Amino acid sequence: MDYFAGYNFIELRSFEDWNEAISKSIPTDDMMDWFGSVLDGLLETKEFKPWTLNQWCAAQHRFKELAHFSRKLTPEQRKTFIDEADMIVGLIRDFYGKDQATMARLDAALAADADHHERFGWPSPVWDILDFDEL
Numbered sequence: 001m002d003y004f005a006g007y008n009f010i011e012l013r014s015f016e017d018w019n020e021a022i023s024k025s026i027p028t029d030d031m032m033d034w035f036g037s038v039l040d041g042l043l044e045t046k047e048f049k050p051w052t053l054n055q056w057c058a059a060q061h062r063f064k065e066l067a068h069f070s071r072k073l074t075p076e077q078r079k080t081f082i083d084e085a086d087m088i089v090g091l092i093r094d095f096y097g098k099d100q101a102t103m104a105r106l107d108a109a110l111a112a113d114a115d116h117h118e119r120f121g122w123p124s125p126v127w128d129i130l131d132f133d134e135l
Contacts, residue, residue: 003025003026003030003034004021004025006025007021007025009049009051012051012054012055013050013051013054014054015054015057015058015061017054018051018054018055018057018058018059019058019061019062021058022058022059022062023062023065026062028066028070028072028073031059031062031063031066031081031084032080032084035059035063035084035088038055038056038059048095053092053096053102056088056091056092057092057106057109059088060085060088060089060092061085061109061113063081063082063084063085063088064081064082064085064113064117066081067079067081067082067085067121067122068117068120068121068122069120069121069122078122089106089110092106093106
C-alpha cells in the first residue's frame with residue numbers, strides 16, 4: 001500500500017515533514033509492516049536517500065509516541081512498539097554514528113522525548129488523568 005501517494009518525496013525532507021506525513025497517513029496497525037517495507041527497500045537497493053535519516057527518526061518518534069500515548073494498544077503491542085523504536089535508534093547509530101553532530105542532536109531529541117513520555121505518557125500515573133486525543 002502506498003501511504004504517501006498524496007505526498008511529493010522531494011518535499012518530505014525534514015524530520016517534521018516525515019513526522020507529519022507518517023502520523024497522518026499510516027494507521028497504528030500498519031506501522032510495523034510499513035517500516036518493515038522501508039527496511040526491505042533499503043536492503044534491496046542498498047541506497048540511502050537524502051531523507052532516510054529524517055524518515056527513520058520520524059518513524060522512531062511515531063513508534064514511541066504511539067507506545068506511550070495510544071490507549072488502543074495492548075501491553076504486548078506497547079512493548080513491541082518500544083522495541084521497534086529502540087531497534088530504529090540502533091540502526092541510526094550503526095549507519096550514521098560517525099557523524100558526531102548528528103548523534104548529539106539525536107541524543108538531545110531522544111532525551112527530550114523520554115522526559116515527555118515519562119512525565120505524561122504510559123506508564124506515568126498522570127496518563128490516566130490526562131485527557132488527550134486518541135492516536
